Amino acid sequence: MLKARPRCIISSCTVVALLMLAANVHGQGYKGFTLLNPDECVRLDKKVVLQLPVEWHKYGDFTKICALTQTKGQPAKVSIISVWVEEYYDTLPSDAPWEKFPLPLIVDDHFQKIGKLPEIYPMDQPRELGVYYGKWQSDMPTEIMVDVYNPAVSGNYYYDPLIWNTAKGTYGMKSEEAKYGSRHKR
Amino acid sequence: MAADTNDKADKLKRACDQAYVTYGSSCSHAVWYVISQYDPSQAWLDANTLTRNLSLNAKWKPVEFRELSRLASQGVLIVGGLGKAAGHGHVLVVYPGPDKAAGGYDAKDKAGKIYRVRPRGSYPRAMSTSLDGWPGARSYGDKTVWDAWGNDAEFGKVKFWKYVGSDGDGNV
Numbered sequence: 001m002l003k004a005r006p007r008c009i010i011s012s013c014t015v016v017a018l019l020m021l022a023a024n025v026h027g028q029g030y031k032g033f034t035l036l037n038p039d040e041c042v043r044l045d046k047k048v049v050l051q052l053p054v055e056w057h058k059y060g061d062f063t064k065i066c067a068l069t070q071t072k073g074q075p076a077k078v079s080i081i082s083v084w085v086e087e088y089y090d091t092l093p094s095d096a097p098w099e100k101f102p103l104p105l106i107v108d109d110h111f112q113k114i115g116k117l118p119e120i121y122p123m124d125q126p127r128e129l130g131v132y133y134g135k136w137q138s139d140m141p142t143e144i145m146v147d148v149y150n151p152a153v154s155g156n157y158y159y160d161p162l163i164w165n166t167a168k169g170t171y172g173m174k175s176e177e178a179k180y181g182s183r184h185k186r
Numbered sequence: 187m188a189a190d191t192n193d194k195a196d197k198l199k200r201a202c203d204q205a206y207v208t209y210g211s212s213c214s215h216a217v218w219y220v221i222s223q224y225d226p227s228q229a230w231l232d233a234n235t236l237t238r239n240l241s242l243n244a245k246w247k248p249v250e251f252r253e254l255s256r257l258a259s260q261g262v263l264i265v266g267g268l269g270k271a272a273g274h275g276h277v278l279v280v281y282p283g284p285d286k287a288a289g290g291y292d293a294k295d296k297a298g299k300i301y302r303v304r305p306r307g308s309y310p311r312a313m314s315t316s317l318d319g320w321p322g323a324r325s326y327g328d329k330t331v332w333d334a335w336g337n338d339a340e341f342g343k344v345k346f347w348k349y350v351g352s353d354g355d356g357n358v
Binding site: 086089094095096097098123125126127128149150151152153154155178180181 | 213268270271272273276287289290293295296301302303304305306316318319320322323334335336337339340
Protein backbone atom coordinates (compact mmCIF):
# COMPACT_ATOMS: atom_id res chain seq x y z
CA MET A 1 0.00 0.00 0.00
CA LEU A 2 2.73 2.39 1.04
CA LYS A 3 4.67 1.67 -2.11
CA ALA A 4 1.62 2.09 -4.37
CA ARG A 5 0.69 5.53 -3.04
CA PRO A 6 3.64 7.57 -4.41
CA ARG A 7 3.17 5.95 -7.83
CA CYS A 8 -0.43 7.12 -7.80
CA ILE A 9 0.60 10.68 -6.87
CA ILE A 10 3.28 10.78 -9.57
CA SER A 11 0.79 9.49 -12.11
CA SER A 12 -1.77 12.20 -11.23
CA CYS A 13 0.91 14.89 -11.43
CA THR A 14 2.04 13.59 -14.79
CA VAL A 15 -1.50 13.66 -16.18
CA VAL A 16 -2.05 17.22 -14.90
CA ALA A 17 1.33 18.33 -16.31
CA LEU A 18 0.58 16.77 -19.70
CA LEU A 19 -2.84 18.42 -19.81
CA MET A 20 -1.27 21.80 -18.97
CA LEU A 21 1.40 21.29 -21.62
CA ALA A 22 -1.21 20.37 -24.23
CA ALA A 23 -3.25 23.47 -23.38
CA ASN A 24 -0.18 25.65 -23.80
CA VAL A 25 0.89 24.10 -27.08
CA HIS A 26 -2.53 24.50 -28.67
CA GLY A 27 -3.79 27.66 -27.08
CA GLN A 28 -0.84 29.77 -25.93
CA GLY A 29 -3.27 31.22 -23.43
CA TYR A 30 -6.44 31.23 -25.53
CA LYS A 31 -8.48 28.18 -24.75
CA GLY A 32 -9.59 26.35 -27.90
CA PHE A 33 -7.39 28.45 -30.20
CA THR A 34 -4.28 27.40 -32.11
CA LEU A 35 -1.30 29.68 -32.63
CA LEU A 36 -0.30 29.80 -36.28
CA ASN A 37 3.28 28.60 -36.67
CA PRO A 38 5.07 30.47 -39.50
CA ASP A 39 7.43 27.51 -39.96
CA GLU A 40 4.48 25.41 -41.15
CA CYS A 41 3.60 27.84 -43.95
CA VAL A 42 4.73 26.81 -47.44
CA ARG A 43 5.69 28.66 -50.58
CA LEU A 44 2.66 29.45 -52.72
CA ASP A 45 2.63 28.07 -56.25
CA LYS A 46 3.64 30.86 -58.64
CA LYS A 47 0.65 30.10 -60.85
CA VAL A 48 -1.58 30.94 -57.88
CA VAL A 49 0.44 34.10 -57.10
CA LEU A 50 -0.29 35.28 -60.64
CA GLN A 51 -4.01 34.94 -59.92
CA LEU A 52 -3.66 37.37 -57.02
CA PRO A 53 -3.90 41.16 -57.53
CA VAL A 54 -0.94 42.61 -59.46
CA GLU A 55 0.80 44.06 -56.36
CA TRP A 56 1.57 40.49 -55.29
CA HIS A 57 3.35 39.43 -58.46
CA LYS A 58 6.69 41.05 -57.64
CA TYR A 59 6.86 39.07 -54.40
CA GLY A 60 6.01 35.69 -55.90
CA ASP A 61 9.21 34.01 -54.65
CA PHE A 62 8.52 35.15 -51.10
CA THR A 63 4.79 34.53 -50.84
CA LYS A 64 3.68 31.70 -48.58
CA ILE A 65 0.40 30.07 -47.66
CA CYS A 66 -0.56 28.96 -44.18
CA ALA A 67 -3.32 26.38 -43.75
CA LEU A 68 -5.69 26.94 -40.84
CA THR A 69 -6.67 23.42 -39.92
CA GLN A 70 -7.92 21.73 -36.80
CA THR A 71 -5.75 18.69 -37.41
CA LYS A 72 -2.35 18.73 -39.09
CA GLY A 73 -2.43 17.47 -42.68
CA GLN A 74 -6.18 17.93 -43.06
CA PRO A 75 -7.22 19.88 -46.22
CA ALA A 76 -7.73 23.53 -45.29
CA LYS A 77 -10.96 25.37 -46.01
CA VAL A 78 -9.30 28.62 -44.90
CA SER A 79 -5.70 29.77 -45.41
CA ILE A 80 -3.63 32.90 -45.00
CA ILE A 81 -1.40 34.17 -47.83
CA SER A 82 1.37 36.60 -46.94
CA VAL A 83 4.70 37.99 -48.15
CA TRP A 84 7.69 36.88 -46.08
CA VAL A 85 9.19 40.36 -46.12
CA GLU A 86 12.39 39.47 -44.26
CA GLU A 87 13.17 36.72 -46.80
CA TYR A 88 12.61 39.25 -49.59
CA TYR A 89 15.01 41.72 -48.00
CA ASP A 90 17.62 39.00 -47.44
CA THR A 91 18.09 39.10 -51.23
CA LEU A 92 18.55 42.90 -51.38
CA PRO A 93 21.31 45.32 -50.30
CA SER A 94 21.13 46.48 -46.67
CA ASP A 95 20.08 49.99 -47.70
CA ALA A 96 17.15 48.81 -49.83
CA PRO A 97 14.16 50.90 -48.76
CA TRP A 98 10.91 49.68 -47.26
CA GLU A 99 8.25 48.99 -49.85
CA LYS A 100 4.48 49.09 -49.76
CA PHE A 101 3.70 45.40 -49.40
CA PRO A 102 0.21 43.98 -49.85
CA LEU A 103 -1.59 43.00 -46.66
CA PRO A 104 -2.07 39.26 -46.02
CA LEU A 105 -5.16 37.70 -47.53
CA ILE A 106 -7.47 35.20 -45.91
CA VAL A 107 -8.59 32.87 -48.69
CA ASP A 108 -10.93 29.93 -49.12
CA ASP A 109 -9.97 26.61 -50.68
CA HIS A 110 -10.35 28.16 -54.18
CA PHE A 111 -7.96 31.02 -53.28
CA GLN A 112 -10.85 33.49 -53.23
CA LYS A 113 -10.37 36.38 -50.81
CA ILE A 114 -12.60 36.10 -47.76
CA GLY A 115 -10.79 38.59 -45.54
CA LYS A 116 -7.46 40.24 -44.78
CA LEU A 117 -5.10 40.64 -41.85
CA PRO A 118 -4.43 44.21 -40.65
CA GLU A 119 -0.61 43.88 -40.86
CA ILE A 120 1.97 41.78 -42.66
CA TYR A 121 2.48 38.25 -41.32
CA PRO A 122 4.74 37.05 -39.77
CA MET A 123 6.69 40.33 -39.49
CA ASP A 124 5.81 43.90 -40.35
CA GLN A 125 8.97 45.66 -39.19
CA PRO A 126 9.43 46.10 -36.32
CA ARG A 127 6.28 44.27 -35.28
CA GLU A 128 5.60 40.52 -35.21
CA LEU A 129 2.12 39.05 -35.47
CA GLY A 130 0.69 36.22 -33.40
CA VAL A 131 -2.30 34.76 -35.24
CA TYR A 132 -4.68 32.52 -33.29
CA TYR A 133 -7.61 30.65 -34.80
CA GLY A 134 -10.43 28.62 -33.33
CA LYS A 135 -14.17 28.27 -32.68
CA TRP A 136 -14.53 25.59 -35.35
CA GLN A 137 -17.71 25.04 -37.30
CA SER A 138 -17.82 22.65 -40.28
CA ASP A 139 -13.99 22.50 -40.38
CA MET A 140 -13.74 26.30 -40.51
CA PRO A 141 -12.31 28.53 -37.80
CA THR A 142 -15.02 31.13 -37.18
CA GLU A 143 -12.71 33.41 -35.25
CA ILE A 144 -9.16 34.63 -35.98
CA MET A 145 -7.31 36.79 -33.46
CA VAL A 146 -4.26 38.95 -34.17
CA ASP A 147 -1.93 39.92 -31.33
CA VAL A 148 1.00 42.20 -32.12
CA TYR A 149 4.42 42.11 -30.48
CA ASN A 150 5.66 45.67 -30.81
CA PRO A 151 9.14 46.51 -29.45
CA ALA A 152 8.72 50.25 -30.22
CA VAL A 153 7.67 52.74 -27.56
CA SER A 154 3.90 52.16 -27.78
CA GLY A 155 4.29 48.49 -26.85
CA ASN A 156 2.18 45.45 -27.64
CA TYR A 157 -1.35 45.64 -28.93
CA TYR A 158 -4.10 43.54 -30.44
CA TYR A 159 -7.06 43.85 -32.77
CA ASP A 160 -10.70 42.97 -32.47
CA PRO A 161 -11.16 39.33 -33.56
CA LEU A 162 -11.89 38.61 -37.20
CA ILE A 163 -15.29 36.93 -37.06
CA TRP A 164 -16.69 34.72 -39.80
CA ASN A 165 -19.90 36.16 -41.24
CA THR A 166 -21.82 33.30 -42.83
CA ALA A 167 -24.23 35.59 -44.70
CA LYS A 168 -21.45 37.64 -46.29
CA GLY A 169 -18.99 34.76 -46.59
CA THR A 170 -16.18 36.91 -45.20
CA TYR A 171 -14.19 37.55 -42.04
CA GLY A 172 -14.53 41.01 -40.54
CA MET A 173 -13.47 43.04 -37.52
CA LYS A 174 -15.82 45.21 -35.49
CA SER A 175 -13.16 47.96 -35.47
CA GLU A 176 -9.80 48.03 -37.25
CA GLU A 177 -8.22 50.20 -34.56
CA ALA A 178 -5.30 48.75 -32.59
CA LYS A 179 -5.99 48.18 -28.89
CA TYR A 180 -2.96 48.65 -26.68
CA GLY A 181 -2.10 46.22 -23.90
CA SER A 182 -2.94 42.53 -23.71
CA ARG A 183 -6.09 40.84 -24.84
CA HIS A 184 -8.29 39.34 -22.11
CA LYS A 185 -7.42 35.70 -21.65
CA ARG A 186 -10.40 33.50 -22.36
CA MET B 187 20.87 87.16 -38.10
CA ALA B 188 22.55 84.01 -39.45
CA ALA B 189 25.00 84.04 -36.54
CA ASP B 190 22.07 84.39 -34.12
CA THR B 191 20.30 81.44 -35.74
CA ASN B 192 23.48 79.39 -35.56
CA ASP B 193 23.92 80.25 -31.88
CA LYS B 194 20.34 79.21 -31.13
CA ALA B 195 20.71 75.97 -33.10
CA ASP B 196 24.01 75.26 -31.31
CA LYS B 197 22.36 75.85 -27.93
CA LEU B 198 19.56 73.43 -28.82
CA LYS B 199 22.02 70.85 -30.13
CA ARG B 200 24.22 71.10 -27.01
CA ALA B 201 21.19 70.74 -24.74
CA CYS B 202 19.99 67.67 -26.70
CA ASP B 203 23.43 66.05 -26.66
CA GLN B 204 23.81 66.61 -22.93
CA ALA B 205 20.30 65.30 -22.24
CA TYR B 206 21.02 62.18 -24.28
CA VAL B 207 24.17 61.45 -22.28
CA THR B 208 22.74 62.32 -18.86
CA TYR B 209 19.27 60.77 -19.14
CA GLY B 210 19.80 57.94 -21.61
CA SER B 211 17.11 55.73 -20.10
CA SER B 212 14.27 58.16 -19.40
CA CYS B 213 12.60 60.08 -22.20
CA SER B 214 10.76 62.42 -19.87
CA HIS B 215 13.91 63.34 -17.91
CA ALA B 216 15.90 63.93 -21.10
CA VAL B 217 13.18 66.17 -22.53
CA TRP B 218 12.79 67.92 -19.17
CA TYR B 219 16.54 68.62 -19.15
CA VAL B 220 16.34 70.32 -22.57
CA ILE B 221 13.23 72.32 -21.62
CA SER B 222 14.91 73.45 -18.40
CA GLN B 223 17.68 75.09 -20.46
CA TYR B 224 14.96 77.36 -21.89
CA ASP B 225 12.51 77.50 -19.01
CA PRO B 226 14.21 76.82 -15.67
CA SER B 227 10.83 76.90 -13.92
CA GLN B 228 9.65 73.79 -15.81
CA ALA B 229 9.13 70.93 -13.35
CA TRP B 230 9.79 67.34 -14.37
CA LEU B 231 6.62 65.62 -15.57
CA ASP B 232 6.17 62.09 -16.85
CA ALA B 233 5.49 61.73 -20.58
CA ASN B 234 1.71 61.37 -20.25
CA THR B 235 1.44 64.42 -17.99
CA LEU B 236 3.88 66.47 -20.07
CA THR B 237 1.96 65.94 -23.31
CA ARG B 238 -1.26 67.05 -21.57
CA ASN B 239 0.54 70.00 -19.99
CA LEU B 240 2.05 71.28 -23.24
CA SER B 241 -1.38 71.35 -24.86
CA LEU B 242 -2.65 73.69 -22.13
CA ASN B 243 0.48 75.76 -21.42
CA ALA B 244 0.57 79.29 -22.93
CA LYS B 245 4.36 79.02 -23.28
CA TRP B 246 3.87 76.28 -25.88
CA LYS B 247 2.08 76.34 -29.23
CA PRO B 248 1.18 73.42 -31.52
CA VAL B 249 3.38 73.21 -34.60
CA GLU B 250 2.80 71.55 -37.96
CA PHE B 251 4.91 68.54 -38.91
CA ARG B 252 6.17 70.23 -42.10
CA GLU B 253 7.73 73.05 -40.04
CA LEU B 254 9.68 70.88 -37.61
CA SER B 255 13.10 70.63 -39.29
CA ARG B 256 13.20 74.27 -40.37
CA LEU B 257 12.27 75.59 -36.93
CA ALA B 258 14.58 73.22 -35.04
CA SER B 259 17.44 74.22 -37.36
CA GLN B 260 16.73 77.83 -36.37
CA GLY B 261 17.13 76.79 -32.73
CA VAL B 262 13.43 76.67 -31.84
CA LEU B 263 12.78 74.13 -29.10
CA ILE B 264 10.10 71.65 -30.22
CA VAL B 265 8.82 68.76 -28.13
CA GLY B 266 6.89 65.90 -29.67
CA GLY B 267 4.97 63.27 -27.83
CA LEU B 268 2.13 60.86 -27.52
CA GLY B 269 0.50 59.91 -24.24
CA LYS B 270 -0.82 56.44 -23.56
CA ALA B 271 -4.10 55.69 -21.80
CA ALA B 272 -2.68 52.63 -20.05
CA GLY B 273 1.08 52.79 -19.48
CA HIS B 274 3.86 55.20 -20.33
CA GLY B 275 3.74 57.58 -23.25
CA HIS B 276 6.81 58.85 -25.04
CA VAL B 277 8.26 62.33 -25.56
CA LEU B 278 11.23 63.60 -27.58
CA VAL B 279 12.86 66.81 -28.81
CA VAL B 280 13.23 67.71 -32.49
CA TYR B 281 16.97 67.82 -33.16
CA PRO B 282 18.40 70.57 -35.40
CA GLY B 283 19.44 69.53 -38.90
CA PRO B 284 17.99 68.45 -42.21
CA ASP B 285 15.43 65.67 -42.57
CA LYS B 286 16.72 62.15 -43.00
CA ALA B 287 15.29 58.73 -43.81
CA ALA B 288 13.81 56.78 -40.91
CA GLY B 289 15.20 53.28 -40.31
CA GLY B 290 18.65 52.26 -41.52
CA TYR B 291 19.79 50.67 -38.25
CA ASP B 292 19.82 47.17 -36.83
CA ALA B 293 17.31 45.76 -34.36
CA LYS B 294 16.60 42.35 -32.81
CA ASP B 295 13.42 40.41 -33.45
CA LYS B 296 11.52 38.52 -30.72
CA ALA B 297 13.78 35.49 -31.17
CA GLY B 298 16.93 37.61 -30.93
CA LYS B 299 17.80 37.56 -34.63
CA ILE B 300 19.30 40.80 -35.89
CA TYR B 301 17.60 42.49 -38.83
CA ARG B 302 17.97 45.81 -40.59
CA VAL B 303 15.15 48.30 -40.05
CA ARG B 304 14.62 49.37 -43.64
CA PRO B 305 14.95 53.04 -44.59
CA ARG B 306 11.66 54.76 -45.29
CA GLY B 307 10.39 58.29 -45.89
CA SER B 308 12.06 61.51 -44.81
CA TYR B 309 11.58 62.88 -41.31
CA PRO B 310 13.00 65.45 -38.90
CA ARG B 311 15.75 64.26 -36.60
CA ALA B 312 15.13 63.50 -32.93
CA MET B 313 16.72 63.52 -29.51
CA SER B 314 15.07 60.60 -27.81
CA THR B 315 15.95 58.25 -24.97
CA SER B 316 14.21 55.22 -23.52
CA LEU B 317 14.44 52.61 -20.81
CA ASP B 318 13.37 49.91 -23.26
CA GLY B 319 15.61 48.25 -25.79
CA TRP B 320 14.03 49.54 -28.98
CA PRO B 321 16.93 51.22 -30.85
CA GLY B 322 14.59 53.56 -32.74
CA ALA B 323 13.83 55.32 -29.45
CA ARG B 324 17.51 56.16 -28.80
CA SER B 325 18.68 59.08 -30.88
CA TYR B 326 21.04 62.02 -30.65
CA GLY B 327 20.06 63.28 -34.08
CA ASP B 328 21.04 60.05 -35.85
CA LYS B 329 17.43 58.79 -35.98
CA THR B 330 14.17 60.51 -36.69
CA VAL B 331 11.00 61.49 -34.89
CA TRP B 332 9.28 58.50 -36.63
CA ASP B 333 11.67 55.84 -35.35
CA ALA B 334 10.61 55.81 -31.70
CA TRP B 335 7.10 54.70 -32.73
CA GLY B 336 8.18 52.78 -35.83
CA ASN B 337 4.65 52.71 -37.17
CA ASP B 338 2.82 55.11 -39.51
CA ALA B 339 -0.54 54.72 -37.78
CA GLU B 340 0.90 55.44 -34.36
CA PHE B 341 3.23 58.21 -35.54
CA GLY B 342 0.22 59.91 -37.13
CA LYS B 343 -1.13 60.54 -33.62
CA VAL B 344 2.06 62.21 -32.33
CA LYS B 345 1.72 65.93 -31.59
CA PHE B 346 4.43 68.61 -31.61
CA TRP B 347 4.66 71.86 -29.66
CA LYS B 348 7.17 74.69 -30.00
CA TYR B 349 8.37 76.70 -27.05
CA VAL B 350 7.31 80.33 -27.38
CA GLY B 351 8.11 81.38 -23.81
CA SER B 352 6.46 84.17 -21.91
CA ASP B 353 7.17 86.77 -24.59
CA GLY B 354 5.75 84.59 -27.35
CA ASP B 355 8.91 84.11 -29.43
CA GLY B 356 10.83 81.52 -27.47
CA ASN B 357 13.38 83.93 -26.07
CA VAL B 358 14.45 83.54 -22.46
